[in-house]
Amino acid sequence: MSTILxxxxxxxxxSMIVSELTENGHxxxxxxxxxxxxxxxxxxxxxxxxxxxxxxxxxxxxxxVSGVIAAHGIAGAAAxxxxxxxxxxxxxxINTLSVITLxxxxxxxxxxxxxxxxxxxxxxxxxxxAGNGMYCASKFALVGWAKEKSRRSPVPLRxxxxxxxxxxxxxxxxxxxxxxxxxxxxxxxxxxxxxTPAGRFGEPxxxxxxxxxxxxxxxxxxxxxxxxxxxxxx
Amino acid sequence: MSDIPHEPCVVKxxxxxxxxxxxxxxxxxxxxxxxxxxxDGMQKLVDFLTEAQxxxxxxxxxxxxxxxxxxxxxxxxxxxxLDACRAVLHSWxxxxxxxxxxxxxxxxxxxxxxxxxxxxxxxxxxxxxFSRGSFIDLRSVIR
Numbered sequence: 001m002s003t004i005l006x007x008x009x010x011x012x013x014x015s016m017i018v019s020e021l022t023e024n025g026h027x028x029x030x031x032x033x034x035x036x037x038x039x040x041x042x043x044x045x046x047x048x049x050x051x052x053x054x055x056x057x058x059x060x061x062x063x064x065v066s067g068v069i070a071a072h073g074i075a076g077a078a079a080x081x082x083x084x085x086x087x088x089x090x091x092x093x094i095n096t097l098s099v100i101t102l103x104x105x106x107x108x109x110x111x112x113x114x115x116x117x118x119x120x121x122x123x124x125x126x127x128x129x130a131g132n133g134m135y136c137a138s139k140f141a142l143v144g145w146a147k148e149k150s151r152r153s154p155v156p157l158r159x160x161x162x163x164x165x166x167x168x169x170x171x172x173x174x175x176x177x178x179x180x181x182x183x184x185x186x187x188x189x190x191x192x193x194x195x196t197p198a199g200r201f202g203e204p205x206x207x208x209x210x211x212x213x214x215x216x217x218x219x220x221x222x223x224x225x226x227x228x229x230x231x232x233x234x
Numbered sequence: 235m236s237d238i239p240h241e242p243c244v245v246k247x248x249x250x251x252x253x254x255x256x257x258x259x260x261x262x263x264x265x266x267x268x269x270x271x272x273x274d275g276m277q278k279l280v281d282f283l284t285e286a287q288x289x290x291x292x293x294x295x296x297x298x299x300x301x302x303x304x305x306x307x308x309x310x311x312x313x314x315x316l317d318a319c320r321a322v323l324h325s326w327x328x329x330x331x332x333x334x335x336x337x338x339x340x341x342x343x344x345x346x347x348x349x350x351x352x353x354x355x356x357x358x359x360x361x362x363x364f365s366r367g368s369f370i371d372l373r374s375v376i377r
Contacts (some may be wrong), residue, residue, distance in 0.1 A: 080326045081284045085277050092272045096314065100268070125321075133325030137276060137318035144317030148310035181329075 002115075003027040003063045004215060005056065007047065007102065008072030010036045012167030013120060013204050013211075017071055020208035021215075029059055032072065047072070047098035057105045066115035067215040068106055070099050073120060075169050077132045077176025088134055095138035100145060107155050116156040118214045119146070120207075123163040123228045131180035132173065143224060150222035157221065158214040163228025164192045165202040198229030271315050279319055283326045 004021050008014035009030035015038065021028050030041040043059060045052035060068075076091045099119050110117055124132060125139030143159060150157045164170055178188045193201065210227050217223065226232050266275075 079329050080280055080322060081329075083277075083280045085273075088277045088280065089273050092276060092318075093269075096272055096318075097269060100311070100314075128321045128324035128328060130325060130328035133322050133329075134276070134280070136321035136325055140321035141272060141314035141318040143314075145310045145314030148313040152310065 001025050001027055002066040003029060004067040004069060005029045005031065005060055005065050005106070006069045006071055007031045008070070008120075009041050010034075010039045011071060011073075012169060013162075013165070013207055014071035015039065016204040016208035017069055017211050020205070020212050021069075024212060026067075026212075027063070029056075029063055029065065031056060047102055048093060053101060053105050056102075057109070060106055060109050064113060065106070065109055066113035068102070068110065068115070068117045069211050069215055070102055070117070070119040071211070072098070073122075073169070075173035075176060076135050076138075077173050077180055078134065079131050079180040080133045082180060083134045091134050091138040092141070095135070096141045096145075099142060103149070103155075103157075107153060110155045114218075116158055116215050116217065118158045118160060118211055120211070121159040121161045121224075123161050123226060123232045125159070125161055126224075126226060126232050129177070131177040135173070146222065146224070156217070156219070156223075158217070158223040158225065160207065160211055160214055161224060161226045161228070161232070162202060162207050163226070163231050164196060165204060165207055167204055170201075196229040196231045200229065202227060202229060268311055271311060272318065275315060276318055276322065279322055283322070 004026050006014055006018050006021070006028055009018050009028075010032040014032070018028050018030060018039075029043070030039065031043045031047075032039075032041045033046060034044055035041060043052065043056050045055075047053060047056075059065075073095045074090065076087050078087055103117050103119075106117070109115075119142055121142045122135075122139040124136045125143045128136045128140075139161075143161075146157045146159050174188045174192065175185050178185045181188070193199070207227060210225065214223060214225060
C-alpha cells in the first residue's frame with residue numbers, strides 16, 4: 001500500500017480521486033482550501049501560504065508519501081478584453097503557481113520514494129478556447145513548465161488533461177463562456193457535446209481512474225494524457 | 235543583453251493605424267519573481283491586446299517577447315510563460331478573427347535556448363500572406 005497526497009480533495013474530481021485511490025488499497029492524505037460537509041481534509045488552507053505548504057510537506061514526509069495528485073483548480077471564463085488583473089491573479093495563482101510550488105516542496109520526498117507527481121491540467125491546456133483565454137493560459141503554462149521540468153527533475157511528471165467532464169467546475173466554466181460570448185448556456189453546451197467524438201461528456205469517475213493509473217505508472221518520466229472523448233488527442 | 239532595461243517587466247507598444255501594431259514585452263528574469271512573470275507579464279499582454287483590438291484593423295499585430303535569463307533553472311518557468319502567451323494570443327484571435335483583417339496576429343517568441351541569452355526579432359508580416367485570423371507561432375521557425 002502506498003500513500004498518496006491529493007489536493008482539491010473536496011472538489012468534483014478530487015473527491016472521486018480520493019475514493020478511487022482508497023478503494024484500490026492506497027492510503028490518502030487529503031488537502032483542500034476548506035472543509036465541506038462531506039470531507040474534512042487532513043490539511044486545509046491556501047497552498048500559496050508557506051505555513052500550509054510546510055505542513056503538507058511534513059505530513060508527506062512522516063507518512064512516506066509516494067505520489068501526489070494535484071487536483072485543485074478554479075474556472076474563470078472571460079474574453080481577453082474583459083480579463084482584469086484580479087482574474088489573472090486568481091487563475092495563475094491557483095491553477096499554475098500553486099502547482100509548481102507544491103512540486104518544488106515535495107520533489108525531494110517523491111525522489112526518495114520514486115513516486116510520481118500528477119497534476120490535473122485540462123484540454124484547455126492543449127487547445128485554446130474563445131472566451132476562456134486566461135484559464136487556458138493557466139493550464140498551457142502547466143504543460144510548458146512540465147515539459148521542460150521533466151528534463152531536469154528525477155521525479156516523473158504526469159498531466160491529466162480532461163475534456164468536458166460533468167463537474168460543477170465545468171458547468172461554471174460553460175456559463176462563463178456563454179456570458180463572455182453573449183450566447184446561451186445551452187448553445188455552449190451543445191457546442192461541446194457535438195464537438196466530442198465520443199458523443200458525451202466524461203464522468204469524474206473515469207477521470208479518477210485515469211489519475212490513479214498515472215500516479216501508479218512507473219515510466220516514462222513525462223506523460224501528458226488527454227482524456228477528452230477524442231476531441232483533442234495530443 | 236545590453237538593451238534590457240533596469241525595470242523587470244516593460245511593455246512598449248506602438249499603435250499605428252494601417253500599419254503593424256507591435257507590442258514589445260521585455261522581461262528581465264534576473265529581477266522578476268515567478269509570480270510577477272506569470273501574473274504581471276500575462277496581464278500586460280492582455281492589456282496590450284485589448285488596446286490593439288480597438289486600434290488596428292489593417293496591419294499585423296505583432297507580439298515581440300524579449301526574455302533575458304542567465305539562470306538555466308528558470309527555463310521551465312519561461313516555457314510555461316511562453317505557452318501561456320500562446321494560449322492568450324490564440325484565444326484572442328478566436329474571439330476577434332471575424333472582426334479584423336488578414337495577417338492580423340503574429341507572435342515572435344524567443345528561441346528555447348534562452349539560457350544562452352539569445353533573442354531575435356521578427357517584426358514584419360507580409361499582408362495577405364496568412365488567412366483571416368491566423369496565428370503564427372514562430373518558435374518552430376527560429377529554433
